[in-house]
Amino acid sequence: MELLPTTVIGSYPRPNWLKHALSLYRRGKIGESELESAMDDACKLVLKEHELAGVDIVTDGEMRRDEMVEFFAERLEGYRFYGDVRVWGTAHYNKPAAIAPIRYKAPMLVSEFSFARSCTSKRVKATITGPYTLADWSYNEYYGSKREFVMELAHVVRQELRNLVSAGADFVQVDEPALPTHVNEIELAKDGFNEAVRGVDAKTAVHVCYGDYSVMLPYLNEFNTSQFALEFANRRFSDLELFKQSDFKKELGFGVIDVHNRRVETQEEVEHGIKLCLNYLEPDKVYVNPDCGLKLLPKEIAFQKLVAMVNGTQKVRSQLTRR
Numbered sequence: 118m119e120l121l122p123t124t125v126i127g128s129y130p131r132p133n134w135l136k137h138a139l140s141l142y143r144r145g146k147i148g149e150s151e152l153e154s155a156m157d158d159a160c161k162l163v164l165k166e167h168e169l170a171g172v173d174i175v176t177d178g179e180m181r182r183d184e185m186v187e188f189f190a191e192r193l194e195g196y197r198f199y200g201d202v203r204v205w206g207t208a209h210y211n212k213p214a215a216i217a218p219i220r221y222k223a224p225m226l227v228s229e230f231s232f233a234r235s236c237t238s239k240r241v242k243a244t245i246t247g248p249y250t251l252a253d254w255s256y257n258e259y260y261g262s263k264r265e266f267v268m269e270l271a272h273v274v275r276q277e278l279r280n281l282v283s284a285g286a287d288f289v290q291v292d293e294p295a296l297p298t299h300v301n302e303i304e305l306a307k308d309g310f311n312e313a314v315r316g317v318d319a320k321t322a323v324h325v326c327y328g329d330y331s332v333m334l335p336y337l338n339e340f341n342t343s344q345f346a347l348e349f350a351n352r353r354f355s356d357l358e359l360f361k362q363s364d365f366k367k368e369l370g371f372g373v374i375d376v377h378n379r380r381v382e383t384q385e386e387v388e389h390g391i392k393l394c395l396n397y398l399e400p401d402k403v404y405v406n407p408d409c410g411l412k413l414l415p416k417e418i419a420f421q422k423l424v425a426m427v428n429g430t431q432k433v434r435s436q437l438t439r440r
């Protein structure tokens with residue numbers, strides 16, 4: 118494998134025609150099989166765009182998932198839904214409540230992963246919401262404590278991860294976006310993660326974004342993961358300073374693309390960021406990715422950002438090999 122492999126965090130903008138198909142489906146104008154076929158086409162398109170941009174480790178853009186918790190809660194036993202809750206100012210989601218023991222019913226991501234894998238010769242990363250975020254973004258009306266709730270969800274995530282690995286997944290990323298808002302619960306998130314990956318025979322990454330890494334950093338080595346994929350571009354790489362004194366032993370998925378800004382980074386900015394990163398970490402410990410999922414950007418901008426990310430990375434790579 119080449120140095121500085123490039124990848125994505127997971128989500129990607131849905132094509133407009135897929136949004137149209139979804140709205141037709143919700144109004145009963147098209148059936149499930151037509152929607153399913155549109156979803157398949159959208160996944161192929163996203164995989165192809167990742168390939169065209171030159172990304173090494175791709176995803177299907179999570180086309181089939183509306184958001185990060187509801188998707189799983191709908192497919193597990195023990196949840197009920199109370200209706201729309203407002204998040205992030207504008208987006209809404211149907212916040213689930215645990216009202217009975219949460220139980221695994223059937224694989225949730227295996228078919229989407231297998232489909233993606235059948236459409237590309239590139240390595241496909243599987244992504245899943247982590248137990249801490251699944252618990253934190255639901256109501257708990259059953260478990261005696263948040264810890265109990267998180268650990269139960271960890272068992273569920275573990276079953277799914279094992280099924281993904283059986284289906285051929287060799288790289289799985291566990292997303293914990295809820296962690297930065299409760300950094301004091303990092304021990305709980307860590308215990309949940311470690312239980313979720315127990316006996317899972319694959320490379321793993323944990324994705325966290327927009328958090329205070331100075332608080333998190335001392336705990337990161339205790340996660341049984343090969344990698345942390347973190348955001349750096351949004352704060353102009355200033356968080357790298359924290360890694361100067363740390364004994365961080367994991368690989369770093371280094372965020373070089375700001376997903377909250379529509380301006381497309383130049384290849385030189387990406388190159389500059391990676392070189393800063395290499396002041397603190399060995400090149401064989403660094404992967405290159407956007408700060409977070411690209412879902413909320415216009416699709417054309419998301420694509421251009423990936424192109425800049427790949428071109429900037431290739432520049433650094435060629436300089437490293439000449440050295």
Ligand SMILES: [Zn+2]
Pocket residue numbers: 126294324325326408409410
């Ligand atoms: Zn993120």
